[in-house]
Amino acid sequence: MRDDEPNVPEASVSRRAFLKGGAAATGALSSALLPETAEAQLPVATTPDARRTMVEMRVNGIPYRHEVPNHTTLLEFIRGDLKLTGAKAGCDRLQCGACTVIVNGRNIYSCTALAVEVSGAEVTTIEGLAKDNALHPLQQAFIEHSGYQCGFCTSGQILAAKAFLDRHPTPSEDDVRLAMSGNICRCSAYKRILESVMAASRAMPV
Ligand code: FES
Ligand code: FES
Structure with missing residues (x-):
């Protein structure tokens, strides 16, 4: 002994x-x-941590190259390695949408995508929406129409809406409700969120 x-x-x-x-x-x-x-x-x-991979991706237009353990999720990579904390860890299991980011034009739940799966992609987080000190029309609309209460879900809501409006610039309210159904708001600010997205759709160039 x-x-x-x-x-x-x-x-x-x-x-x-x-x-x-x-x-x-x-x-x-x-x-x-x-x-x-x-x-x-x-x-x-075997120890999963022993296996690491170099990942490369552009996040908000900036190229990054990091070696990460293979099991690192995209959310962990964005929040931990890149210190971009706008995407939130809510449920961590595909149920709330608080972790939503845009990958190659599509909104995804970053809590369950692996960073290695996204290597080579173009990623947009909430930190990348404002340009030249001007808020994105969605950000502006959420402020003007009070599309949030606590704000925990808001970055995910805005990014899900952006990915949708980029493909469907003139949606109906029902289109927006359906497209945003994967993003849960614990404060139940859905009416104001819908108003915000509709307002942004009118303000965004078609
Ligand atoms: S934290 Fe990813 S879906 Fe809830
Ligand atoms: S504003 Fe609080 S969770 Fe949506």
Whole structure:
């Protein structure tokens, strides 16, 4: 026993043997019951963090090149590596839309896309919408029509609306409701959000 190991009585299965079995993931209990020779043949668990990939993408027109663990989500990359915190982590599982960004013209949930999957793409976050110190018409409309309350969902709402209006510049209210149905607002500011998007559609050049 090493000095830093707790002084516990030896059981019929040693702590070292139990941990060795545990490293083989869920087979811990069964490995403790196996004879030594069988246990030695169990597969060794690999560490996902050991696998990293260089990703390259343009975010808001700026090229980035970062090496990231393969399991890094686009949201983690944007918020953590690039420090662009407008996209929010709400549910982290494809249900709220708070993490919405635009990738190659399409709005996606960045919480469940991997950064490596998006490598080579053109990404727009809320930080990239204002140009030359002028707010985007959607940002302006959300302010003028109070299209937010707490603001947590707002960057996702605006980016989902932008991706939609870029493809459908003269929508009906029902078109907008349907297109925005993947973006949830906990404050239930839906009426004002709809008014904001419709106002922006009238203000944006066709
Ligand atoms: S945080 Fe991505 S969908 Fe909710
Ligand atoms: S404004 Fe609060 S969640 Fe939408």
